[in-house]
């Protein structure tokens with residue numbers, strides 16, 4: 001049996017106790033840290049399988065711990081626990097490299113299920129596409145640029161995702177048609193109009209550095225222009 005070692009960073013003793021108990025009932029080992037300082041000690045102390053990370057901690061935000069992990073290239077799966085109901089902290093968490101998040105109040109069953117999913121699928125990260133300031137979350141069908149959500153319809157989302165999956169390459173209309181055309185309703189012309197809608201959405205959201213460039217007679221290319229000095 002795989003014995004997972006989960007680091008639970010949570011300052012609320014009641015929540016910590018019940019989460020720990022439930023993880024242990026699954027047969028997993030749970031190391032508890034009540035603040036950032038303890039979390040760092042625990043992380044340095046031995047191999048972990050996953051981190052469950054509260055954001056509001058007495059000595060700072062869980063996000064700083066997450067950022068430190070990712071800065072040293074740790075791919076340790078992290079599930080954020082957040083009481084902050086605002087979308088922004090969730091988006092920031094996901095952009096900082098969290099694999100999933102659970103909003104408080106949560107059911108222990110749900111949390112355990114999410115831990116299972118994240119453990120089972122290191123590929124969960126593959127459901128995110130990042131290109132410069134653009135972040136696409138395929139599961140929740142959300143696209144953000146530098147944290148600003150871009151409103152897209154289903155087709156526009158699919159097109160942008162495809163371009164992002166092949167960022168920097170010229171994607172021909174034929175390839176886009178092949179990729180999108182399960183039901184035969186997309187034509188060359190509709191692709192062009194979807195692209196102009198995405199551009200309009202980018203403009204509306206004041207997106208600065210990511211652009212869909214037309215390559216005349218061939219197709220489109222998603223470009224990161226953040227290195228370009230105006």
Ligand code: CA
Pocket residue numbers: 010011012054055056057
């Ligand atoms: Ca807290």
